[in-house]
Amino acid sequence: MAVLDILIYPDPRLKQTSSSVSNFDAPLRDFIADLEETMLAHPGCVGLAAPQAGRFERIVVLDVSGKPQVPNNGRLTLINPEIVHADGSAVGREGCLSVPDYTGNVARAEKIALKAFDSHGRERLYRMEGFEARAALHELDHLDGLLFLDRLVSRRNALFRRKNQGRSSAAKTGPS
Amino acid sequence: MKNWFMLTLVGKDRPGIVAKVSAALYRGGANLGEASMTRLGGNFAVMLMTQYEGPPEALEKIVAPVAGGLALRLHIDPIEGELHRHVEPNVRVSVYGADRAGIVAEVTGALAEAGLNILDLESDVGGSSLRPIYIMHIEGHAEGGADAVKRILEALAKEKNIEVQIAPIDTLLG
Numbered sequence: 572m573a574v575l576d577i578l579i580y581p582d583p584r585l586k587q588t589s590s591s592v593s594n595f596d597a598p599l600r601d602f603i604a605d606l607e608e609t610m611l612a613h614p615g616c617v618g619l620a621a622p623q624a625g626r627f628e629r630i631v632v633l634d635v636s637g638k639p640q641v642p643n644n645g646r647l648t649l650i651n652p653e654i655v656h657a658d659g660s661a662v663g664r665e666g667c668l669s670v671p672d673y674t675g676n677v678a679r680a681e682k683i684a685l686k687a688f689d690s691h692g693r694e695r696l697y698r699m700e701g702f703e704a705r706a707a708l709h710e711l712d713h714l715d716g717l718l719f720l721d722r723l724v725s726r727r728n729a730l731f732r733r734k735n736q737g738r739s740s741a742a743k744t745g746p747s
Numbered sequence: 748m749k750n751w752f753m754l755t756l757v758g759k760d761r762p763g764i765v766a767k768v769s770a771a772l773y774r775g776g777a778n779l780g781e782a783s784m785t786r787l788g789g790n791f792a793v794m795l796m797t798q799y800e801g802p803p804e805a806l807e808k809i810v811a812p813v814a815g816g817l818a819l820r821l822h823i824d825p826i827e828g829e830l831h832r833h834v835e836p837n838v839r840v841s842v843y844g845a846d847r848a849g850i851v852a853e854v855t856g857a858l859a860e861a862g863l864n865i866l867d868l869e870s871d872v873g874g875s876s877l878r879p880i881y882i883m884h885i886e887g888h889a890e891g892g893a894d895a896v897k898r899i900l901e902a903l904a905k906e907k908n909i910e911v912q913i914a915p916i917d918t919l920l921g
Contacts, residue, residue, distance in 0.1 A: 618921040638917070664836075664918040672831050674918050702917065709921040 575609045575624040577668045585669055586716040589620075589627040591651045595692035599630075603648050603690050606632045613668055618706045620713030623669050631687075631710040635703045643703045652687035652711055655696075663705055665719040675723040679705045749800045751780065753826045754810065758819035760791040767813050772797060775809030780830055785869075791819075796828065836866050836886035836916050838893045840900065844909035846872055846879035854883065854911070857903045861896040863889040886916065 578585050592599065602621070610619040610632055617638070621630035634646040659681030666674040682700045685707060689695055699707055709719060756768060765784060772779065780796030799806045803823045814821040840863075842854055851870065858865065867886040874880035889896050893915035904911040 613920070615920045617919060620921075664916045666835075666918050666920045668920065672833055674833075674835060702919065705919055706921055709919060 572608050573605050574612045575605050577609070577623055578625055580670050580718060580720070582669075584625065584627070585622065585713070585718060587622070587627060588716050589622050589629050589714045592628050592630060592688070595650070595688070595690065599650075600690045602626060603630065603632065606630065607634075607646070607648075610634065616668060617702075618710040619668070620710045622713050622716075629714045631707070631714070633703070633706055633710060635706050638702060641702045642700055644697050644699065647687075647697070648690050649685070649687035649697075649707070649710075650690065650692075652685055652707070652714075654683055654708075654711070655686050656682075656684035658682040661701075661705075662724060663702075665705070665709055667709070667719055669713075670718060670720060673720075675719060676725070677705075677709075677719050677722045678724050679708045683707065749778070749798045751826050751828050752797045752799060752803060752806055753824045753828070754793065754795040754797050754806075755822045755824075756793040756795075756810075756814055756819040757790055758814075758817060760786050760789055761817065764791050764793070764817055764819065767817060768793065768795075768810065768819075771809055771813040775806075776800070777806065777809065793819075796826075796830075834864075834866055834888055835918055836888055837918075838863060838887055838889050838896050839914045839916050840883075840885040840887070840896065841912045841914075842883040842885075842909055843880060844907075846874070846881040850881050850907075850909060851883065853903060853907055854900070854909070855885075857899045858885065858887065858896065861889060861899040862891060863887040863896050 606619055606621060606624060609624060610616050617635045618631060618633040621628050629651045631649040631652060632647070633649060635641050635643045636645050657680035660678050661681045662676050662678050664674050665677045681704060683704045685697045685699060687695055712718065769779065778798040780798060782795045784793045797806065803825055807823055810821055840858065842850070844850065855865065865885055865887045868883065870881065870883035872879050872881055893913050897913040900911050900913055
């Protein structure tokens with residue numbers, strides 16, 4: 572187990588697309604353990620994507636269970652994740668270990684359904700909403716070389732955005 | 748030793764202000780930091796952190812000709828500030844209502860009472876000229892978070908007939 576170094580933008584490697592995982596073996600699980608340890612080593616960090624640690628494969632670890640009153644699926648490993656459904660849109664604040672000392676507002680889907688493999692190659696389906704959905708979409712973006720900086724919206728867009736508004740436009744977020 | 752200055756420039760809005768001012772500063776050897784610039788009531792207002800090796804008089808010599816040419820009033824203050832001193836907001840407040848004198852004083856008075864430090868405020872007057880409306884967005888940091896702010900501000904909103912929304916800013920770190 573080890574805490575991995577985090578790539579910091581403007582490192583150009585953060586802008587590259589990561590490739591799919593094909594071998595669900597012990598070395599993969601060792602890396603995932605390191606990725607989780609790295610996430611836990613940064614207070615407040617709720618997710619990390621493999622490319623942030625310099626491994627350009629479609630692997631994400633996610634855990635928003637430490638946030639009070641946030642619906643969640645617990646600690647997750649998402650391999651080769653795919654968004655199968657996205658609904659609604661909400662603006663929220665995001666920061667990133669790979670972009671220190673800056674945060675910004677980003678519009679993300681409010682509810683998603685996501686298909687991914689676990690570390691043993693079993694396919695899973697997760698339903699996520701709110702903060703957890705935001706975290707997953709933020710991390711999935713990393714797999715396609717996208718940072719939250721690519722999705723910033725103005726503060727002026729944030730006026731009175733209530734939870735039940737904007738449902739009609741099934742916003743397409745995340746990779747396709 | 749490079750020092751930081753806060754430059755403020757204000758004048759009638761026209762195309763090219765930012766381009767001409769920033770080009771003059773770049774040619775003069777200055778480096779730009781954080782900035783806020785916006786059009787307010789037909790004027791353009793610039794607040795610009797500028798790093799420059801030299802006294803304020805020398806910096807003024809660089810900017811004054813271009814500011815004069817654009818009919819901008821220029822003000823230069825040496826500041827102690829630095830980059831990378833962001834404070835993360837944890838509360839967002841949005842306000843709107845029929846425009847009248849006193850909205851900002853009442854709302855920000857309540858926010859100060861609730862212990863909120865304003866980090867960013869922008870406001871606008873919209874609606875028709877006969878029935879203008881006032882719209883304001885504030886981001887700030889309050890030790891007690893959004894709940895304390897909510898209690899105080901919602902009472903005020905009811906009393907003063909303005910619409911307010913207070914939301915926590917729960918910044919995701921990923």
